[in-house]
Amino acid sequence: MTQHLATPADAPTTGTHTGWWRDAVIYQVYPRSFADGNGDGMGDLEGIRSRLPYLKDLGVDAVWLSPFYASPQADAGYDVADYRAIDPMFGSLLDADAVIRDAHELGLRIIVDLVPNHSSDQHEWFQRALREGPGSVLRERYHFRPGKGENGELPPNDWESIFGGPAWTRTENPDGTPGDWYLHLFAPEQPDFNWEHPAVRDEFRSILRFWLDMGVDGFRVDVAHGLVKAAGLPDLGAHDQLKLLGNDVMPFFDQDGVHEIYRSWRQILAEYDGERILVAEAWTPTVERTAHYVRPDEMHQAFNFQYLGTHWDAAELRRVIDDSLAAMRPVGAPTTWVLSNHDVTRHATRFANPAGLGTQLREPGDRELGLRRARAATLLMLALPGSAYVYQGEELGLPDVTDLPDEVRQDPSFWRASGQDGFRDGCRVPIPWTVEGGSYGFGAGGSWLPQPATWGALSVEAQTGDPGSTLELYRSALAVRRAQPGLGAGETVEWLEAPEGVLSFRRDGFACVANTTGRAISVPLPGRFLLSNEEISIVDDEAVLPADTTAWWAV
Known part of the structure; x- marks a missing residue:
């Protein structure tokens, strides 16, 4: 028995009911690496526009665009010189308008990145x-x-x-x-704003309205936890540099004063039709602190970084899932789930390596093991209550490019000592669209980071129509997710008894079983088989799940 292929046309469309973000699957586009429309080797808005039908066919509900604003590109666009202008490398405001309009015609929503903690030093x-x-x-x-x-x-x-x-x-x-x-909490080219100054607050309220008037459906707020600094900017004293990403209490992160800012922003969004949303990138010490950002009068979603960093281990996953759902329940916010983004090693490579190496690494690991676990982890993520984020290329099973020559790297942290590991370029290599060609269909002019010679076999063209491919697994999973009433929004899961190393839970009319072990395991047959990442077998009333396999069932 192989993975079931659902028909997207047979599935109802989500995203039309109140609170579309509560169960939305949101696809992150990293503009410089998605599609190149003008052949200069750099992805752009015209390239994105040309590939919107692909995203519609994939089955996602919304598209989040990483920064495309005017910028010297000291940190890949997260150093903004003009928040109301498009960097020429990506196109123009007319191109942005066309992307938004075309997306809406296809039934896709557009979320744009907002960078309020700091500007470019060229601002x-x-x-x-x-x-x-x-x-x-x-x-x-x-x-x-x-x-x-x-x-x-x-x-x-x-x-x-x-x-x-x-x-x-x-x-x-x-x-x-x-x-x-x-x-500058980040690069010297990124001076931090003083959010105690009224002009800064006025400016960003104006920027919000500018893009809302353009028709965007929401904002992903970069470093949402960093805007307000402790009074007097006190010394840290003895500390561990690695804790700076939000694992400990810091005088420049997660200060209570940020919440007043987001309450005022929520009021602005309420002035507009169409349920516009705010999404927090907030690194906090606990999921309980993250929940503060999504209280009813603040943001709508917050990234669940605790889940992103969880190893492929049943006990650890269950603990983080329970903690995440419990933290969001009191504030009535949906839990979000994410496995990869533009700042961390792709999960197909993380899971290919021994646990404990972190979210930024340079070891390719066991490719077959990593891909199998990544596919299983994706099905587990998409079965959980709430909203899910997909990072471009993960639907192709792309690994991180771990052997990029140092001279081609552009991550600013790579060149500075004792900070982030600086290996983010590996997850930012342009994605392959076709089997052949100088950039595998990314564009006519090559690609700004070199693509591996093996990527033609991982391209959209190569995987389309192959029932065993990762792309078709994603398409099927998203179609089933739309068709199953018990999937998507929700606040709870009902855990079922399962062998050690196995997660088994039920939702309304649906069951999910995930075998995180390295061996085949038999479980009682939960219901009618829907989908799995590996071929399973059914013997009498037992289902046999191979190692690193997640299966879905209609109950």
């Missing part, structure tokens, strides 16, 4: 602040501070950048003398 405000020197009112919109030491030669405090090195850079005064320092 007009910051450039004027530098030119005007000490005393400029523009400096109050960022965190400019005099240095410590006899001549101000030391940073104002001991904070470190997430990308490594000090979180402060010293400026030069207009007369050429050493000046004040400015704060």
